[in-house]
Amino acid sequence: MGDILEVRDLCVDYDSPRGKVRAVNKVSFAIGKGEIFGLVGESGCGKSTTAFAISRLLRPPAQVSSGSIQLKGQELTHLPEKEFDHLRWSNISIILQSAMNNLNPVIKIQDQLIDAILAHKDISTEEAVKQAEYLLGLVDISANRLNNYPHELSGGMRQRVVIAMALALRPDLIIMDEPTTALDVVVQNGIIKKVLELQKEFDFSILFITHDLPLMLEICDRVGVMYAGKLVEVTKRETLLREARHPYTQGLLESFPPLKGKKKRLKGITGHTPDLVTPPSGCSFHPRCPFAMSTCKQEEPQILADNKGIVACHLYGKEGDGFEQLQAASEGNQ
Numbered sequence: 001m002g003d004i005l006e007v008r009d010l011c012v013d014y015d016s017p018r019g020k021v022r023a024v025n026k027v028s029f030a031i032g033k034g035e036i037f038g039l040v041g042e043s044g045c046g047k048s049t050t051a052f053a054i055s056r057l058l059r060p061p062a063q064v065s066s067g068s069i070q071l072k073g074q075e076l077t078h079l080p081e082k083e084f085d086h087l088r089w090s091n092i093s094i095i096l097q098s099a100m101n102n103l104n105p106v107i108k109i110q111d112q113l114i115d116a117i118l119a120h121k122d123i124s125t126e127e128a129v130k131q132a133e134y135l136l137g138l139v140d141i142s143a144n145r146l147n148n149y150p151h152e153l154s155g156g157m158r159q160r161v162v163i164a165m166a167l168a169l170r171p172d173l174i175i176m177d178e179p180t181t182a183l184d185v186v187v188q189n190g191i192i193k194k195v196l197e198l199q200k201e202f203d204f205s206i207l208f209i210t211h212d213l214p215l216m217l218e219i220c221d222r223v224g225v226m227y228a229g230k231l232v233e234v235t236k237r238e239t240l241l242r243e244a245r246h247p248y249t250q251g252l253l254e255s256f257p258p259l260k261g262k263k264k265r266l267k268g269i270t271g272h273t274p275d276l277v278t279p280p281s282g283c284s285f286h287p288r289c290p291f292a293m294s295t296c297k298q299e300e301p302q303i304l305a306d307n308k309g310i311v312a313c314h315l316y317g318k319e320g321d322g323f324e325q326l327q328a329a330s331e332g333n334q
């Protein structure tokens, strides 16, 4: 699988009245063709900021301060705005949490769909309307809805329209930032099924952002876990379910009821996410980590990359594999 997106050492900073905030801190990952890669973590961990940096939707005072973002080998960070506009929709699309953030409330669905098509394709309006009808058909919406305004559709239908728009020019990568959070679970299920169906048909890659780990584990091939602006673990879905290594990932897994199998008592993660103006020293998770050692307060853990993925925690690496320690502690607590 060749990489569609490659993010290397990405840093995003905000200027706040209380000082500089590093919202994304040296984040690196790659997404292969046709791969669904998930970024998960609590609110404020930097996952949406990462998505906005990739799709160039960051607004001041936020800015990419360093690092590289490559889409099919093309560097995006220094690309002039006009050239980036050519890539929007045709190479990279984004679906936001609320469909109303993607759709203009005072413009009919048809005009919004054909606008995106005509901006990139040299075709007649009639042809663009035909394509818009086809796109609505892909997401199971009747063509006669083209004349509706967004408010005349249900929340689920609006999100389907947004998916149709994202697909209009067959992009290589679709970024989905909490695409179903605002919807009830039945509608959410329908949307996710439709996305997976379309992804199989058109083989685009997805960067899927959510705080809902069970949902992520249902659909993603690989998962990246973010904490306080850093990527602390990346691994395949199956590996994460079987042997999550980072204590934060373990805490997240224990915060949700299991999808299948025996019921177990939920534990959650004690404490709060850190203030990024004054982040904790060493490992930023140390104030909440049940395994914290003295070295965790002093030294930032290095990233260990091996055949299971990557993990940034002092339990791994030189001192040996801390997974057994985590497993024993987890079993003892059940």
Ligand code: SF4
Pocket (backbone or CB within 6 Å): 246, 247, 248, 283, 284, 285, 286, 287, 289, 290, 291, 292, 293, 296, 301, 312, 313, 314, 315
């Ligand atoms: Fe916990 Fe230390 Fe690992 Fe951080 S480095 S997650 S504090 S064990």
